[in-house]
Amino acid sequence: MAEQPANTPTPRRSNLRVIGWCLSGVVGMFAFGFALVPLYDVFCDITGINGKTNGRYESTEGSVADMERSVKVQFLAQNGPGMPWVFRPVARSIEVHPGEATTVNFYAKNPTGQDMVGQAVPSLSPSEGTLYFHKTECFCFNQQPLAAGQSTEMPLVFIVDPDLPDHITKLTLSYTLYDQGEPQAAAITKTTVDNG
Amino acid sequence: MSAVAGTHAQDQHHGPARGFSRWLLTTNHKDIGSMYLIFSFTMFLLGGTMAMVIRAELFQPGLQIVQPEFFNQMTTMHGLIMVFGAVMPAFVGLANWMIPLMIGAPDMALPRMNNWSFWLLPCAFLILVSTLFMEGGAPNFGWTFYAPLSTTYGPPSTTFFVFAIHIMGVSSIMGAINVIATVLNMRAPGMTLMKMPMFVWTWLITAFLLIAVMPVLAGVVTMVLMDINFGTSFFNAAGGGDPVLFQHVFWFFGHPEVYIMILPAFGAISQIIPAFSRKRLFGYSSMVYATGAIAMLSFLVWAHHMFTVGVPVAGQLFFMYATLLIAVPTGVKVFNWVATMFRGALSFETPMLFAVAFVILFSIGGFSGVMLAIAPADFQYHDTYFVVAHFHYVLVPGAIFGIFASAYFWLPKWTGHMYDETLGKTHFWLSFIGMNLAFFPMHFLGLAGMPRRIPDYALQFADFNMVSSIGAFMFGATQLLFVLIVVKCVKGGEKAPAKPWDGAEGLEWTLPSPAPYHTFSTPPEVK
Numbered sequence: 001m002a003e004q005p006a007n008t009p010t011p012r013r014s015n016l017r018v019i020g021w022c023l024s025g026v027v028g029m030f031a032f033g034f035a036l037v038p039l040y041d042v043f044c045d046i047t048g049i050n051g052k053t054n055g056r057y058e059s060t061e062g063s064v065a066d067m068e069r070s071v072k073v074q075f076l077a078q079n080g081p082g083m084p085w086v087f088r089p090v091a092r093s094i095e096v097h098p099g100e101a102t103t104v105n106f107y108a109k110n111p112t113g114q115d116m117v118g119q120a121v122p123s124l125s126p127s128e129g130t131l132y133f134h135k136t137e138c139f140c141f142n143q144q145p146l147a148a149g150q151s152t153e154m155p156l157v158f159i160v161d162p163d164l165p166d167h168i169t170k171l172t173l174s175y176t177l178y179d180q181g182e183p184q185a186a187a188i189t190k191t192t193v194d195n196g
Numbered sequence: 197m198s199a200v201a202g203t204h205a206q207d208q209h210h211g212p213a214r215g216f217s218r219w220l221l222t223t224n225h226k227d228i229g230s231m232y233l234i235f236s237f238t239m240f241l242l243g244g245t246m247a248m249v250i251r252a253e254l255f256q257p258g259l260q261i262v263q264p265e266f267f268n269q270m271t272t273m274h275g276l277i278m279v280f281g282a283v284m285p286a287f288v289g290l291a292n293w294m295i296p297l298m299i300g301a302p303d304m305a306l307p308r309m310n311n312w313s314f315w316l317l318p319c320a321f322l323i324l325v326s327t328l329f330m331e332g333g334a335p336n337f338g339w340t341f342y343a344p345l346s347t348t349y350g351p352p353s354t355t356f357f358v359f360a361i362h363i364m365g366v367s368s369i370m371g372a373i374n375v376i377a378t379v380l381n382m383r384a385p386g387m388t389l390m391k392m393p394m395f396v397w398t399w400l401i402t403a404f405l406l407i408a409v410m411p412v413l414a415g416v417v418t419m420v421l422m423d424i425n426f427g428t429s430f431f432n433a434a435g436g437g438d439p440v441l442f443q444h445v446f447w448f449f450g451h452p453e454v455y456i457m458i459l460p461a462f463g464a465i466s467q468i469i470p471a472f473s474r475k476r477l478f479g480y481s482s483m484v485y486a487t488g489a490i491a492m493l494s495f496l497v498w499a500h501h502m503f504t505v506g507v508p509v510a511g512q513l514f515f516m517y518a519t520l521l522i523a524v525p526t527g528v529k530v531f532n533w534v535a536t537m538f539r540g541a542l543s544f545e546t547p548m549l550f551a552v553a554f555v556i557l558f559s560i561g562g563f564s565g566v567m568l569a570i571a572p573a574d575f576q577y578h579d580t581y582f583v584v585a586h587f588h589y590v591l592v593p594g595a596i597f598g599i600f601a602s603a604y605f606w607l608p609k610w611t612g613h614m615y616d617e618t619l620g621k622t623h624f625w626l627s628f629i630g631m632n633l634a635f636f637p638m639h640f641l642g643l644a645g646m647p648r649r650i651p652d653y654a655l656q657f658a659d660f661n662m663v664s665s666i667g668a669f670m671f672g673a674t675q676l677l678f679v680l681i682v683v684k685c686v687k688g689g690e691k692a693p694a695k696p697w698d699g700a701e702g703l704e705w706t707l708p709s710p711a712p713y714h715t716f717s718t719p720p721e722v723k
Binding site for chain 1: 305306348369372373376377380381382407408409410411412414415416419430433434435436438441444445448449506507508511
């Protein structure tokens with residue numbers, strides 16, 4: 001600082017002010033980078049883009065099925081990397097009437113000699129239909145433990161909204177099943193899936 | 197450093213310290229500027245060597261020289277080193293040298309931080325380059341380090357890569373704060389904001405961009421680090437995350453970053469063209485506003501890098517139109533440069549040659565950018581060599597030619613000697629031809645469907661690839677000539693007058709050449 005002449009009356013103070021503003025900008029933008037993570041989820045949730053179906057749908061009372069119209073719903077099941085389970089929908093596709101609650105089952109089997117925990121993550125196509133696909137019960141809301149060699153049928157209850165745009169005649173629901181490790185380890189590192 | 201604010205005469209006698217500690221401990225903006233420039237050119241040669249490996253492998257179809265794993269490491273490291281090691285530090289070096297001289301300040305506002313921000317860089321790149329010798333090799337996921345390539349499938353060295361990026365980010369942010377503090381607080385009396393040279397203006401705006409986006413880069417690498425080492429699931433679908441989120445956060449940094457790499461070049465070109473046209477810059481204030489507009493728009497266009505991930509139509513249209521809008525202020529700038537040359541008394545010394553080539557070739561890169569911005573067409577071009585051609589046309593004749601033009605323009609001021617004009621012109625013409633040979637055929641390769649970042653290709657791409665490799669070798673070898681030119685210029689040569697270019701204007705030309713170790717200890721009068 002000693003070499004600075006009196007270019008400005010108080011260079012030190014104005015420099016400190018600039019540093020302060022810049023550093024608050026830096027900290028703010030670093031926080032903004034992390035804020036993008038929940039913002040992204042909220043944005044996808046509101047708009048339904050990205051095929052992220054919403055969480056549990058509460059009301060099934062009073063909804064009237066539109067028997068005039070039927071929509072084809074297809075089911076896909078696939079395993080995430082390294083997941084050894086047998087995982088498939090019991091029915092590949094069904095026709096449903098909008099407004100009507102429908103139950104379908106997915107079959108899962110743990111063929112290994114170890115107890116394991118799986119987590120299914122859904123994705124809906126076309127993404128435009130995401131806002132009109134409601135799940136009241138879904139195995140994807142929770143983690144699924146299976147003992148060695150055990151198999152199970154996992155239920156899904158859903159309602160296609162009667163407000164579904166007319167040009168959508170077919171919805172495809174895809175599940176990817178991920179290995180969450182052994183049961184006790186999974187209990188420790190339990191991750192919450194809020195988009196299930 | 198002297199503890200006394202000496203008079204002008206005393207300062208003249210106070211020279212640099214001797215030996216290595218001069219460079220390690222210096223707080224002199226000229227010393228630090230020189231170190232930045234030397235460091236960045238070293239990195240340019242290192243990244244260029246990697247480009248030579250890439251082009252040698254692509255000289256012929258089939259695998260000749262390197263394995264695909266190593267090829268991927270080369271493309272990744274080439275990109276990282278050129279972006280963060282060559283282009284960005286070169287502009288910080290130019291800023292260090294020239295901003296105090298241009299605004300009549302005795303030094304940068306925060307000289308000790310300046311020293312620190314430089315010395316962080318060699319540390320960061322030592323870490324980054326050392327990953328090449330680690331088990332599992334260097335990062336191999338491309339400079340964009342998309343998840344899950346960098347998280348689930350990344351090599352063990354990814355953690356070192358993250359740390360290196362953190363250090364570079366800290367260095368860039370400190371450099372940016374220094375530029376802002378200098379420009380805002382240290383201008384000579386009478387130097388109002390709208391009297392500042394364009395180079396200072398573009399750097400001020402670049403510094404704000406750096407402050408806005410380098411922390412976002414730090415954030416995204418931190419998320420990668422946490423996904424790898426701490427079991428989080430930011431980008432992991434199994435844990436409720438989303439790999440597409442990575443691309444959004446990365447490109448929110450990444451698009452302003454491309455303007456960080458070009459705006460200072462715009463500024464330098466806006467100094468050089470008027471000097472060799474012997475006219476004032478046409479439309480100074482529109483240049484300032486256009487630069488500001490480009491900087492603001494750069495925050496609204498990031499998703500044009502990711503049209504193919506499944507962006508809804510409304511989003512594609514928004515990002516497409518926002519991107520096309522950037523062509524307007526950029527067009528204003530190109531128009532102003534051409535209008536400055538129009539009816540000027542032109543002469544074509546080496547800096548002007550690089551500057552004119554900049555205007556023409558950067559415009560070509562801009563046009564291919566407009567093509568890529570058109571969402572429906574982008575589905576065809578995405579991840580092909582057309583993209584590689586586009587960004588090399590904006591970065592090589594854009595950023596790099598801008599840096600070379602600046603170096604030749606100000607070398608007489610830095611060294612006190614004129615560089616060898618014949619060698620300079622040779623350097624320009626060989627670079628110009630080599631660069632076009634290397635990158636122009638890539639447009640055709642990309643349109644024909646050759647994907648980028650692949651070490652092998654189908655036979656029909658063989659001829660263009662060979663031409664491209666020959667051009668690349670030519671461009672690469674030519675850069676060694678620049679070392680010779682600079683060394684010659686430092687060692688001796690024709691004595692440079694205070695103002696070697698008769699059309700040049702600005703405070704830096706009122707100083708003797710070479711610029712004394714301490715300048716403007718008494719602020720100059722700006723009318």
